[in-house]
Amino acid sequence: MITSNVTTCIHQAFIEQAILHPNKVAITLDDQSLTYNQLLNQVRQLTFVLINDKGVHPGDIVCQYIDRSIEMIIGIMSIMMSGAVYAPLNPSNPLDRLELLVHQVDTKLILVNQMSLSCISSLNVPILDISEVIESYHLLTDAQIEELSKVDVTPDSISHIVFTSGSTGTPKAVQIRHRNFMAYMETHVIQTNDIVLQFTSSSFDSHLDEINGALVRGAQLVALKNGGHFDFDYVTKTIYDKKVTYIGPVPSWLNALGKFLNENHHAQQRVKSVRCWYLGGETLLSSTIIQLLPFVDEQSRFFNLYGPAEITVVATCHEVRREELSTTVSLPIGYPLIGYCIYLLDEYRQPVVPGQLGEIIIGGEPSAFYYE
Secondary structure: OOOOOOOOOHHHHHHHHHHHOOOOEEEEEOOEEEEHHHHHHHHHHHHHHHHHOOOOOOOOEEEEOOOOOHHHHHHHHHHHHOOOEEEEOOOOOOHHHHHHHHHHHOOOEEEEOOOOHHHHOOOOOOEEEHHHHHHOOOOOOHHHHHHHHOOOOOOOOEEEEEEOOOOOOOOOEEEEEHHHHHHHHOOOOOOOOOEEEEOOOOOOOHHHHHHHHHHOOOOEEEEOOOOHHHOHHHHHHHHHHHOOOEEOOOHHHHHHHHHHHHHOHHHOOOOOOOOEEEEOOOOOEHHHHHHHHHHOOOOOEEEEEEOOHHHOOOOEEEEOOHHHOOOOOEOOOOEEOOOEEEEEEOOOOOEOOOOOOOEEEEEEOOOOEEOO
């Protein structure tokens, strides 16, 4: 096992950034915004309620049934700050699947907001409306903040659970440690001066790549309204108005964006600010990049990523070179990130020779395990 020198939990890295950049905008959603200091105060308030009013203890699993919103970000960080384990529930899933997942992990509590409360109230699990907590907002005392700092959570603690798609049967709950995610972030391209589009829904592990990835680096997060990623006029206008520099969609969405820009001349200058396109989850074709090139800055970079949920979002990366686009149909997944080991093995778990087909086996620091 490859080890790293990770000594900080996800929420602790966020607190450090809030102390360094208290007045910097942390998150916007249309006309709403919070600075790092405001976000930290609201996260602390919800964390205090989770611990003292709802009896949440380190290691408890807390589900969240909220789609894209500022409350979603507050909830994620509050659960981790309480020492509990964040488990997202996809609002587009049918109720019977949600009930299966909730009972599989034996959740302590489900966080909702006003938009999602009525949809899940039939489940026989305690529910907390984040909106009500925020509306009763008050600053914690120094003594209460000190109490939160003593919560027993370490880099080896579980930070979150990601549910697999269940394509082989029952969905598996993959557990990720704080140190796994923070070790992965050491390889990430998000920088403090980035403006990150919160693009992915809570049904994909990459939503934490965007949200926590931005907040532990002190970057600005730009959230889309619920369902807004399907409205290309809205998305491109948001990218332009907020000067977004980082976006991480799946290739099929990027392909649809290229078609939209080709057909709508008024929007063709709107994505020039994006310096990094972080693509994964599907096969990336040269044609997808080629049709987008007329509308992006010459210095913008495209990365093709690969990795199942079990290994903390991404294991390999290939930076796409423009000169390879005319000769390659399907772009390679690249080389392993720092801290990862990639093996190509045959059916007997023996290394294959160059040119032979094999199964990818991944190991290293940013790995996870299943919840039993």
